[in-house]
Amino acid sequence: MINITDDEKKVLSGITFHTEEIENGNLCDTDIALLYEMRLVDNYLKDKYPTFTFEITGCEPKDGTVRTYDEWYYTVEGINRDSAFIAMADGDDADLKIKDDFYGEVIREDIKKELEKILESAGIPVIDVNVSFWEYLGNEFDGELSPINVLHGKLPTGNDFKIFLDDTKLSDKDYKKVVADIKNCLKTEGVHGDIYIVVLKNAEADYARDRLFSDSFIIE
Known part of the structure; x- marks a missing residue:
């Protein structure tokens, strides 16, 4: 019989539906492996992000x-969002590689501030940056995980930035030219990633309904 916590029982039962066996600690090989x-x-999440509290909620x-x-x-205490965070476990017991998406939560605000600073310095009327x-x-990138390294494409993060602009503050209504100017600005600053530009009718506009123009480009 294997010792298993109530939280672990709940998660395992939701994956394999071997509820009775799991409750009694009589796990099959599949349950033991999971x-x-x-x-x-x-343990990976706790070791990598020791200041946060994690709860694993399920598995596919x-x-x-x-x-x-x-x-x-998994969820994180104090962070409310519509969907759970995800960790990928690839390989077998002898060579299991784990990667996560939580690093994005850790560095997102710093990246946002850096992009806003770059754009505002260029006179771009930014409403928001997503x-x-x-x-x-995975753990192999811990020491390199700085906003500048991420912005400059030095890490394989798959940057995806959505920039929302205020049309009332755009002196140039040639939106294609505005996009080209933003691309040149970001490229000069060494920014890498998929960039999506949205022009909204004003700062209070609905992000979905009040779009006047949108375009995208990639800086590699």
Whole structure:
């Protein structure tokens, strides 16, 4: 019989539905493997981000999919969002590699401030900058995870930046030229990533309904 906490029982039961066996601690090989991996993911998150409190809430196993990794879902105390964070566990027990998306939460605000500073210095009337990342990172990038390294594309984060502009403060209504100017500005500053520009009718506009223009480009 394996010792297992109530929280672990809840998560495992939601994955394999072996509720009675899990409750009694009589885990099958699949449940044991998932329990072991869940504990590794939990320890990974705690070690990597010691100032945060994590709770693993579920898993989407790779079995029956084309994925080579299990997706573990987790929440973070004090952070409310519509969807859970995700950690990827790839490989077997002997060579398990774990990556997470929480690094984006840690550096997002610094990236946002840096982009706003660059754009405002160039006279661009920024309403807001949304920062997100396509990729997951593991422990191997801990020491390099600075906003500048991320902005400059030195880490494989998959930068995705959405920049919202205030049309009432744009002196030039040639939006294509505005986008070209922003691209040149960001490129000069060494910024890398997928950039999406949205012109809103004013600073109080609805981000979805009140768009006057949008365009995108990639800086590699």
